[in-house]
Every structure is written in structure tokens, then in C-alpha cells.
Amino acid sequence: MTSLAGPLQLLLLHPADNVLISVQNLCAGTKVEVEGLCYQMVEPIPVGYKVARFDLSVGTKIMRYGVPIGSLFHPVKAGGLVHLHNLQSDYLASHTRQSVIQQNPYRSNSGE
Amino acid sequence: MSESRPVLQGYMRDDGRKGIRNVVVVAYLVECAHHVSRRIVNHFDDLDIHLIGFPGCYPNQYASDMMRAVCTHPNVGAVLLVSLGCESMDRDALRDAVAASGRPVELLVIQECGGTRTTTDRGIALVVQLRAQLACQQSVPMALNELVVGTICGGSDGTSGITANPAVGRCFDKLVAQDVACIFEETGELVGCEEIMAARAVNPTLGSLIQACVAKAERYYRIMGFGSFAPGNADGGLTTLEEKSMGAYSKSGSSIISGLIKPGDIPPRGGLYLLDVVPDGEPRFGFPNIVDNAEIVEMIACGCHLTLFTTGRGSVVGSAISPVIKVCANPETYQRLAEDMDINAGRILTGEASLDVVGDEIYRTVLAVAGGQRSVSEALGHQEFILTYKSFEPIGPACLPLKNI
Missing domain, CATH: 3.40.50.2300 (Response regulator)
Structure with missing residues (x-):
């Protein structure tokens, strides 16, 4: 698997952040060192995705660019993916193609 | 001036x-x-x-x-x-x-x-x-400060806020410093940025108006049932509306915000302006902007001569009337859609270029396209245009505090 040295793989955007941003696609098992801490990817991390910088508990505000971008509703270990499965907005809920269909009020009347 | x-x-x-x-x-x-x-x-x-x-x-x-x-x-x-x-x-x-x-x-x-x-x-x-x-x-002859330049993002992903958007922000800073009127918009995609944005207003009254304007947008989208967050945003690594907002916000650069305008209001002088695109009053005609081109048309109505369009997932649109310059945030998207892009800001991610270098490239492209060179989408014949039903109240005098200086 990828070694610790080489081109930048995870980016710390702001010192106050508790997530790192992948700048290239990382395979499961990839080891990355950032600011003296080592992380091993437990799943593939596509470019632009977020990885926990520390072990983070439920309710933690996720910080990116030095500002809060939502709160955790599931805990995540350092190096784990932070995305829709554990992070939610403090403003308006996000939606996926599937949840758009589930929330469609007309669907319940049309049977399966 | x-x-x-x-x-x-x-x-x-x-x-x-x-x-x-x-x-x-x-x-x-x-x-x-x-x-x-x-x-x-x-x-x-x-x-x-x-x-x-x-x-x-x-x-x-x-x-x-x-x-x-x-x-x-x-x-x-x-x-x-x-x-x-x-x-x-x-x-x-x-x-x-x-x-x-x-x-x-x-x-x-x-x-x-x-x-x-x-x-x-x-x-x-x-x-x-x-x-x-x-x-x-x-x-x-036309001076640079006679230009009006707008910016929009479409198909944002986790790279947009790191590469293309802050690079456009660098370009905006350079244009505003030379007295060009620059417009950023989509208050529904600035939810979460209201406080830091208000702090950049030229005076506290304008700051309060900006905060109220974002609160209006949040309420409007809440009633609609969806925030301005498409499934493709999540596919690209963005998780929440405020995360997308912070990335979008960086297109505005770091200049002082000189005014808050609505569709059809022409900036009275150079400076950075926020365009409020969310209708006033109770929601009536549906989503504020059903698609990116509705916002581009509104910036054109505010006098924009050209639009800087950043994209992570890869949008291919242009516009009628005013050329659109495409800045691609994601290096992988650029590989797939190079034929639709003017600038590859993904080079920032791969370490081939700095934000300043790409910002300068965007600035030079603005000058070239303003000088008559066809942008990529323009040369491809993209002339999208969409106008839908909306209603707005006129802006108040406090929205343009520097108007008569």
C-alpha cells in the first residue's frame, strides 16, 4: 500500500478543523501522516471527501475551513469517513436521489 | 474613484x-x-x-x-x-x-x-x-472599471471550496481593487456564512440586512422542503448545506461588501455586491432558482458582462447575452470534460499550481474574453436562458450605502 512519504494525500485546511480533505483517491489500507499523526484508511476515500482527524463523539461540531459545517449523529474514529452516514446539517437536511423519492408525498398514494 | x-x-x-x-x-x-x-x-x-x-x-x-x-x-x-x-x-x-x-x-x-x-x-x-x-x-475604448463581472458555482463538490472558488475569490479581489463591480449571489447557498459575511459589510446596517437576507433564504428553502443541495453534491464529498455554503462563499474573495442588490439592480459603482436571488414575501411560485442559468440571467439583468462559473462535478452550460467562463475545481472532472472548461483549477489539488497562479489565470481570461476572445462555452454555442415567475420588493436605501459617494 501507499507509503507515508510522497505527494500530499490529506489536506488540513485550518488549524481548528477536526476533519482532513482527501486530495486524491485513497485505497483502503492507505497510511497517511498529517501534522505528526498517522491515519490508516479503513475504506476507499474518493477525492474531496472528509476524514476524521481525531476520534469524534456524537454531537461534535465538525469544523472545516475553521467553521462548523454540521454535527455528528454517529461517532467516528480517527481516519474514518465523515459523510452523510454520520454528519448532518445544523440548518437544512441534505437529500439524496433515494430520499427525494421517499419524501415524495404523491408516492404513498400510488402503491408500490 | x-x-x-x-x-x-x-x-x-x-x-x-x-x-x-x-x-x-x-x-x-x-x-x-x-x-x-x-x-x-x-x-x-x-x-x-x-x-x-x-x-x-x-x-x-x-x-x-x-x-x-x-x-x-x-x-x-x-x-x-x-x-x-x-x-x-x-x-x-x-x-x-x-x-x-x-x-x-x-x-x-x-x-x-x-x-x-x-x-x-x-x-x-x-x-x-x-x-x-x-x-x-x-x-x-472601454476601461476595465466599466466591466461588471458575476460569479456562480454549479455542480459543486468537495474540491470546489479548496480550488476553483477561492481562486475566483483571488480574481475578484484583483478586479475590485481596480474598481470593477463584482457580483456574487445565491443567498440560499450562503446559509451558515451569514455572520462572517455580515462582518465584511461596509457598515453594520448593511451587515444586518445581509443577515436578514440569508435568514429569508433559509426560511424559504425550509418551506420548499429542500435546501439548495443536489444529490451530486453528496456524490462529490459534500455532506451539508453549510459545508457547501462555505465553499461557495470563498468565490467572493476578501473585499469589503459594498452593497446588497436584487435582480435588475445595477451596481452604482465598483466594488463587491451580494445579489439576493430569493423572492420576498410568502413562497408562491416554487423554488427560488430552479437551475443555475436562472441565476446567471439575474446577474445579467444586473449588468454582468460575463460570468465566472466554477464547477466540481462538471457543468457544461453557457449563457445567452453574456459569455460564461468555466473554472473546473476537480482534476478528475477536468480530465473527463476538458473540452468544456476554460481553466483547470484542479492543478491546485495536484500541486501543479498555487491559488494565486490560478487566480491570475482567471483574471487574464476575464480580460481576454472581455476583449473579444470567445469563452469555451460561447464558442461551443451554449446560449442557455431561463426565466421563471418570481416576486421581489424593491431594495431600500441602506442596501447601497456608498451609492452617492
């Missing part, structure tokens, strides 16, 4: 503004006149003959105001209006407004002309005449 050297050539209009293009627009005034208008435009296959219009038959002040604003945009040299005949849009008032702006204007009413084929043939003949009139027009 600082003096700006005339580095460009523009087309002088009676209201003192100058255009970087001299296009003929063919405008349908209701969907029923769309087909005839499209036939007229398609006959020419000319990059400077554009199709625009409004589909609705019911009256709407906003739509009338937008049509007047875009038909008298400095990039527009002449106008052909195509009406079915029974729609609500006040075709005579629109024709009179365009004529009063000093532009050649023609009006065809299909019900009076004799039908589809006859109106199409007459329209083609009129566009030939209008184009000939524009061909005689001489360009004049």
Missing part, C-alpha cells in the same frame, strides 16, 4: 454603459412563440444571434422587469420580439423601452402576421436587417 486605463474595446450604449459583445436577441414573449423564435435563430447558426424569452402567459412584474433589463443589456445591440398575440406580457411597453434605449427593435405578432411559416420568414428577414445595422457600429 480611481481612473482606469481603457484596456478594452466596447460598444457604446445611450445609457453610458458599454458592451463587450454586440448581439441580436430574438425574444419570445410566451412559450407559444418559442418555436417560431427558435426557427429564426437556428436559420443563422451565428454565435451573436441569441434566443431568449419568457414562457408564461400570466402577468408578472418581475418577468417584465427582467425582460426589459436583459433586452437593454449593454452586450445587446438589437432586439426582435416575437409575440403570439394573446399573452399577458406587455409587448408594446417592452418594444418602447428597447427603442428608448437607442437600440433597433422589431416586433412580430404571430396571430397578426399569418402564422408559423410567414412569421419565421419575416423574422429571418428582420434579423438580416438588424445584423446589417449592427455591422456599421464602431467600437470605442
Whole structure:
């Protein structure tokens, strides 16, 4: 698997952040060192995705660019993916193609 | 106000503004006149003959105001209006407004002309005449600070806020420093940024108005049931609306915010302006902007000569009237869609270029496209245009605190 040295793989955007941003696609098992801490990817991390910088508990505000971008509703270990499965907005809920269909009020009347 | 050297050539209009293009627009005034208008435009296959219009038959002040604003945009040299005949849009008032702006204007009413084929043939003949009139027009020197530049993001992903958006912000800082009017927008995609944005306002009153404007957007989207967050945003690594917002916000750069405007308001002088695109009052006509091009049209109505469009997932759109410059945030997207992109900001992620280098490249592309070079989407013939129903209250005097300085 990828070694610790080489081109930048995870980016710390702001010192106050508790997530790192992948700048290239990382395979499961990839080891990355950032600011003296080592992380091993437990799943593939596509470019632009977020990885926990520390072990983070439920309710933690996720910080990116030095500002809060939502709160955790599931805990995540350092190096784990932070995305829709554990992070939610403090403003308006996000939606996926599937949840758009589930929330469609007309669907319940049309049977399966 | 600082003096700006005339580095460009523009087309002088009676209201003192100058255009970087001299296009003929063919405008349908209701969907029923769309087909005839499209036939007229398609006959020419000319990059400077554009199709625009409004589909609705019911009256709407906003739509009338937008049509007047875009038909008298400095990039527009002449106008052909195509009406079915029974729609609500006040075709005579629109024709009179365009004529009063000093532009050649023609009006065809299909019900009076004799039908589809006859109106199409007459329209083609009129566009030939209008184009000939524009061909005689001489360009004049145009200073950089006579430009109005807008920015939008579409198809954002986890890279947008790291590469393309802050690079556009660098370009905006450079333009604002030279007294160019720059516009950023989509208050529904600035939810979460209201406090830091308010702190950049030129005075506290404007700061409060900006906060209220974002609160209005959040309420509106909450009633609609969805925030401005598409499934593709999540596919690209973005998780929440406020995360997307922070990335989008960086397009505005770091200049002081000089004013808060609404669609159709033209910035009174150079500086950075926030465009409020969310309707006022109770939600009535659906989502504030159903798609990116609705916002581009609103920036054009505010006088934008060109638009900087950042994309992570990869949008291919351009626009009628004002050229769109595409800045691609994601290096993988750029590999797939290079033929649609003007600038590869993904080089920032791969370590091939810095934010400043890409920001400078965007700035030079703005100058080149303003100077007549076709942007990529423009050369491909992208001329998207969409206008829907909305309602706005006028802005108050506190929204433009520097207007009379």
C-alpha cells in the first residue's frame, strides 16, 4: 500500500478543523501522516471527501475551513469517513436521489 | 474613484454603459412563440444571434422587469420580439423601452402576421436587417472599471471550496481593487456564512440586512422542503448545506461588501455586491432558482458582462447575452470534460499550481474574453436562458450605502 512519504494525500485546511480533505483517491489500507499523526484508511476515500482527524463523539461540531459545517449523529474514529452516514446539517437536511423519492408525498398514494 | 486605463474595446450604449459583445436577441414573449423564435435563430447558426424569452402567459412584474433589463443589456445591440398575440406580457411597453434605449427593435405578432411559416420568414428577414445595422457600429475604448463581472458555482463538490472558488475569490479581489463591480449571489447557498459575511459589510446596517437576507433564504428553502443541495453534491464529498455554503462563499474573495442588490439592480459603482436571488414575501411560485442559468440571467439583468462559473462535478452550460467562463475545481472532472472548461483549477489539488497562479489565470481570461476572445462555452454555442415567475420588493436605501459617494 501507499507509503507515508510522497505527494500530499490529506489536506488540513485550518488549524481548528477536526476533519482532513482527501486530495486524491485513497485505497483502503492507505497510511497517511498529517501534522505528526498517522491515519490508516479503513475504506476507499474518493477525492474531496472528509476524514476524521481525531476520534469524534456524537454531537461534535465538525469544523472545516475553521467553521462548523454540521454535527455528528454517529461517532467516528480517527481516519474514518465523515459523510452523510454520520454528519448532518445544523440548518437544512441534505437529500439524496433515494430520499427525494421517499419524501415524495404523491408516492404513498400510488402503491408500490 | 480611481481612473482606469481603457484596456478594452466596447460598444457604446445611450445609457453610458458599454458592451463587450454586440448581439441580436430574438425574444419570445410566451412559450407559444418559442418555436417560431427558435426557427429564426437556428436559420443563422451565428454565435451573436441569441434566443431568449419568457414562457408564461400570466402577468408578472418581475418577468417584465427582467425582460426589459436583459433586452437593454449593454452586450445587446438589437432586439426582435416575437409575440403570439394573446399573452399577458406587455409587448408594446417592452418594444418602447428597447427603442428608448437607442437600440433597433422589431416586433412580430404571430396571430397578426399569418402564422408559423410567414412569421419565421419575416423574422429571418428582420434579423438580416438588424445584423446589417449592427455591422456599421464602431467600437470605442472601454476601461476595465466599466466591466461588471458575476460569479456562480454549479455542480459543486468537495474540491470546489479548496480550488476553483477561492481562486475566483483571488480574481475578484484583483478586479475590485481596480474598481470593477463584482457580483456574487445565491443567498440560499450562503446559509451558515451569514455572520462572517455580515462582518465584511461596509457598515453594520448593511451587515444586518445581509443577515436578514440569508435568514429569508433559509426560511424559504425550509418551506420548499429542500435546501439548495443536489444529490451530486453528496456524490462529490459534500455532506451539508453549510459545508457547501462555505465553499461557495470563498468565490467572493476578501473585499469589503459594498452593497446588497436584487435582480435588475445595477451596481452604482465598483466594488463587491451580494445579489439576493430569493423572492420576498410568502413562497408562491416554487423554488427560488430552479437551475443555475436562472441565476446567471439575474446577474445579467444586473449588468454582468460575463460570468465566472466554477464547477466540481462538471457543468457544461453557457449563457445567452453574456459569455460564461468555466473554472473546473476537480482534476478528475477536468480530465473527463476538458473540452468544456476554460481553466483547470484542479492543478491546485495536484500541486501543479498555487491559488494565486490560478487566480491570475482567471483574471487574464476575464480580460481576454472581455476583449473579444470567445469563452469555451460561447464558442461551443451554449446560449442557455431561463426565466421563471418570481416576486421581489424593491431594495431600500441602506442596501447601497456608498451609492452617492
